[in-house]
Amino acid sequence: MQSKRLWRAASLALIVISMGALLYMALHDPSSQPAPTQAAAPAASVQVHIAAPIYTSGPLSKLSADEQQLAQAMIERFGKKLQHPFWRIRAIESLMKVLQKKYPNDWKQRLRDLLKLFFPEDAAQLMATLDAYDSYNDWLKSMQGDRQFGSREERLQAVWDKRRQLFGQDADLIWAEEIKQEKVDAALKKLDGSGLPVAAKVDSYVKTLTEVYGQDALNPDKSHPVQMMEGFLTLDSVQGELRAQSPEQQRQTLRKLREGLGLKDDAIQRLEALDEQRQQRYSAGESYMTQRSALEKQYQGETLQLQLNALQNRLFGEEEAQFIRNEEASGYYRYKEKQVVGVN
Incomplete structure (x- = not known):
């Protein structure tokens, strides 16, 4: 009987040891580890997408991927238009806005370098236009606050004289819409x-x-x-x-x-409906100013403000009334101004 108990105890110990060994092997065998889920992947939340180069040969291929994308956009938009001075100015201004934001310290030299690189066939004309453009803007800055002109007409004439001095006949093409x-x-x-x-x-x-x-x-x-x-x-x-x-x-x-x-008639009818709304609003405004004046003669201080608030809410609704109160707090009274018929 005693020997049977010893045998069972030994068997049980052997089983426990075997299970422990199997568990150890399972935990330390790489092939038995479950694949990590996507959520547990160490780089899942920080993925860097590097743009593929657009140009694989030639001077543009030496640019960074971002600059290649910029080159492509500029060439597609302006590449076939640069014989016209208006589009040369637009190309300069478009590229300048990008570079001023990205390279605030050395955008001017980058502008010249990239214009030459993006548009080598038009580089000479672009550089001449850019020189004139820089001189014109410097002149405009120097004229800010200048009171040497007796009238708007005199100042406008001076502006056109400077434009034609710097751009020649191209000035009329560049500022055609202004003319x-x-x-x-x-x-x-x-x-x-x-x-x-x-x-x-x-x-x-x-x-x-x-x-x-x-x-x-x-x-x-x-x-x-x-x-x-x-x-x-x-x-x-x-x-x-x-x-x-x-x-x-x-x-x-x-x-x-x-x-x-x-x-067309449908558009005109919509505007006529808007005219009616504007007229109703202006009539309410006239009534408001009349009643406001009467209240100011009767009340003062906080009592006056309470009366005005009630009047504004009644005539304009609470939301619009709050806008009016904010305006008046800043010193602006919209209904003191005359209505511009057909406009507001």
């Missing part, structure tokens, strides 16, 4: 003092736009009708006549202008 706007501005100034009725001014203005911009001026998809309308509607003489008209006369005058600028 067009100056012609429109001159026509508007002439109309403002002409004494013509507003309907005749509309006709004259539309004629000027087509002379300056061609038929694109009457195509809302190619022009900027909102800016064109504002340029006309903000004339003092036009606003004076519009304010003297009845609501229906105002609507007809504005419709004539909008139709003249090529707007």
Whole structure:
């Protein structure tokens, strides 16, 4: 009996030792370890993607991957346009913005180097344009705050003299859009003092736009009708006549202008609905200023402010009323200003 107990104890010990050995081998055998999950991979959260080089030969291949991407973008956008001085200026300005941000200390030399590298066939013209561009900007900086000009016209003439001195005939090509706007501005100034009725001014203005911009001026998809309308509607003489008209006369005058600028009926109807909203808002503003003045005569201090808050909430709603309170706290009273009919 005693021998059987000894045999069982020895067998049990052998089993425990065998299991321990197997467990040890399992834990220390690399082939038996489970593969780490993606979440446990040491570099899973820090993956660095290095852009592949775009140019594998030639001078551009020596640039970093980022600069190669910049080169590709610049070449695609400007490569076939650089015979025109306007696009040379645009290329210089585009590259300059990138380099000023990335290399604030030595962007100027990098600009010259990269322009030559990106556009070797146009390098001579680009460098000449860049020299003129630098001189022009230096001159503009030197003129800031300068009061040697008696009028805006004198200053504008000096600007054009400097442009033509530095860029020659290319100045008219570089600033072609500005020349067009100056012609429109001159026509508007002439109309403002002409004494013509507003309907005749509309006709004259539309004629000027087509002379300056061609038929694109009457195509809302190619022009900027909102800016064109504002340029006309903000004339003092036009606003004076519009304010003297009845609501229906105002609507007809504005419709004539909008139709003249090529707007379709659905767009005009949307603007007319907006005109009504603006008029309602302005009428509420006039009422507000009248009632505000009356409250200021009755109350003072905190009591006055409580009365004003209630008035503002009642007329404009709580959200808009808070905007008005913030404006007035800074000293701005929006409804003291005259409404610009057709604009706000």
